[in-house]
Amino acid sequence: MLAKRIIPCLDIKEGTVVKGIHFENIKDVGDPVELSRRYEEEGADELVFLDITASYEKRETMVTVAEKVAETIFMPFTVGGGISTPEHVSKLLKAGADKVSINTAAVLNPNLVSQLADKFGSQCVVVAIDVKKTWDRITRHSYWEVFINGGRTPTGKDALSWANQVEKLGAGEILLTSMDTDGTQSGYDISLTRKIAERVTIPVIASGGAGKLEHLLSVLREGQADAALVASIFHYKQFTILEAKNFLKKRGIPVRTED
Amino acid sequence: MIAIVDYGIGNLHSVSKALEKLGQEVCVTSTGADIEKSHAVILPGVGSFGDAVDQMEKNGLIDPLRSFALEKKPILGICLGLQLLFEKSQESPRKKGLALIDGEVRKLPPTNKIPHMGWNRIYFRKNTPLTTNISQGRFFYFAHSYYVVPETDTDTIGICNYNVVIPVVVNHENLWGVQFHPEKSSTWGMKFLENWVGIIPK
Numbered sequence: 001m002l003a004k005r006i007i008p009c010l011d012i013k014e015g016t017v018v019k020g021i022h023f024e025n026i027k028d029v030g031d032p033v034e035l036s037r038r039y040e041e042e043g044a045d046e047l048v049f050l051d052i053t054a055s056y057e058k059r060e061t062m063v064t065v066a067e068k069v070a071e072t073i074f075m076p077f078t079v080g081g082g083i084s085t086p087e088h089v090s091k092l093l094k095a096g097a098d099k100v101s102i103n104t105a106a107v108l109n110p111n112l113v114s115q116l117a118d119k120f121g122s123q124c125v126v127v128a129i130d131v132k133k134t135w136d137r138i139t140r141h142s143y144w145e146v147f148i149n150g151g152r153t154p155t156g157k158d159a160l161s162w163a164n165q166v167e168k169l170g171a172g173e174i175l176l177t178s179m180d181t182d183g184t185q186s187g188y189d190i191s192l193t194r195k196i197a198e199r200v201t202i203p204v205i206a207s208g209g210a211g212k213l214e215h216l217l218s219v220l221r222e223g224q225a226d227a228a229l230v231a232s233i234f235h236y237k238q239f240t241i242l243e244a245k246n247f248l249k250k251r252g253i254p255v256r257t258e259d
Numbered sequence: 260m261i262a263i264v265d266y267g268i269g270n271l272h273s274v275s276k277a278l279e280k281l282g283q284e285v286c287v288t289s290t291g292a293d294i295e296k297s298h299a300v301i302l303p304g305v306g307s308f309g310d311a312v313d314q315m316e317k318n319g320l321i322d323p324l325r326s327f328a329l330e331k332k333p334i335l336g337i338c339l340g341l342q343l344l345f346e347k348s349q350e351s352p353r354k355k356g357l358a359l360i361d362g363e364v365r366k367l368p369p370t371n372k373i374p375h376m377g378w379n380r381i382y383f384r385k386n387t388p389l390t391t392n393i394s395q396g397r398f399f400y401f402a403h404s405y406y407v408v409p410e411t412d413t414d415t416i417g418i419c420n421y422n423v424v425i426p427v428v429v430n431h432e433n434l435w436g437v438q439f440h441p442e443k444s445s446t447w448g449m450k451f452l453e454n455w456v457g458i459i460p461k
Contacts, residue, residue, distance in 0.1 A: 172404075
């Protein structure tokens with residue numbers, strides 16, 4: 001049986017791992033290569049590196065980070081942030097990344113998703129969707145709105161239909177971040193995650209809000225996520241990945257452990 | 260020397276770093292001449308079947324790879340590389356693969372999430388030099404939407420369950436293929452590669 005994945009997320013700014021609270025107030029937590037090594041030893045299933053400023057500053061970054069990481073650890077990792085061309089994707093994959101995550105570029109140019117899937121295969125195309133609950137003044141209903149540019153720009157797009165669309169375009173995975181819960185450590189947005197996971201047949205990685213091990217359990221069980229993205233609670237050593245996995249295993253969630 | 264075939268796409272860095280870590284001399288190449296000079300070849304694993312075939316044709320690699328295989332030298336196909344050892348794939352029905360192992364490449368049935376993405380347990384049907392010191396049920400990393408179905412059942416030596424039983428370790432004489440990514444499967448993946456390196460005649 002396929003194991004549910006626990007994925008530490010390393011937000012990178014200028015080559016250093018940082019973690020934003022509500023995408024602002026950034027603190028320095030360390031060197032990406034060093035942290036990757038620690039997470040591999042602890043039993044992380046995958047790593048995600050997000051260049052949190054790339055999209056805004058329109059930089060092409062992370063190739064060097066990917067190379068160094070790939071020389072050090074032998075586990076899968078995804079790189080995201082400011083990726084908008086097949087050439088850039090090719091460079092990152094050649095540097096050792098297994099997947100790329102695209103967000104803003106996918107919204108601005110949905111064809112990019114199918115272009116990347118055709119060229120590199122769906123398995124390396126992750127579409128990241130940043131979502132915030134928004135009140136629509138016209139319909140007088142709230143909906144889950146897609147945001148781009150690192151959460152700075154609302155798009156008016158409905159996250160649920162966008163999820164279906166990216167699947168049709170050939171995305172291999174969805175990285176779903178709730179901006180409402182991200183950085184709060186108050187738990188994942190379970191209902192958002194579940195709604196999306198029920199709508200698509202590709203894996204969904206839930207992100208935003210992990211503060212306790214119970215949060216991982218509920219997003220993998222009630223939220224039906226295939227993987228949980230985690231940052232703060234591992235970066236600041238509140239729990240180790242092994243502790244998290246043992247907790248989940250005892251409660252019947254299939255996870256990868258060495259026994 | 261081990262030649263890692265470059266189809267112009269995908270992650271070659273990880274597999275070459277993994278082999279270097281095992282003390283091997285590697286050469287990432289897209290020329291037939293380098294392949295002829297090598298002791299063993301790796302067909303790595305990212306991209307689509309059709310694109311990889313196009314690239315191999317463009318660089319004139321099909322014949323050198325086929326002769327390399329027919330000389331009974333070891334080849335290891337990883338993920339897509341395993342699929343390329345077969346003649347045809349549902350992914351790109353008009354393209355012809357290396358056709359070195361009988362069988363076909365099929366799309367995973369839609370009873371589960373596709374791609375089959377993440378860590379799954381693998382089980383061996385028999386012991387081979389490549390399975391030495393790897394116990395049953397270890398986790399390996401997968402990321403694929405298509406899977407191979409060898410025509411000869413005994414070519415399948417390792418399987419994993421994903422609602423459908425997927426042949427994930429295939430062996431036909433000097434040809435080996437794995438559907439998972441050993442270079443991304445941490446400790447056990449490295450052990451597997453080490454075992455394969457062990458069968459390369461010096």
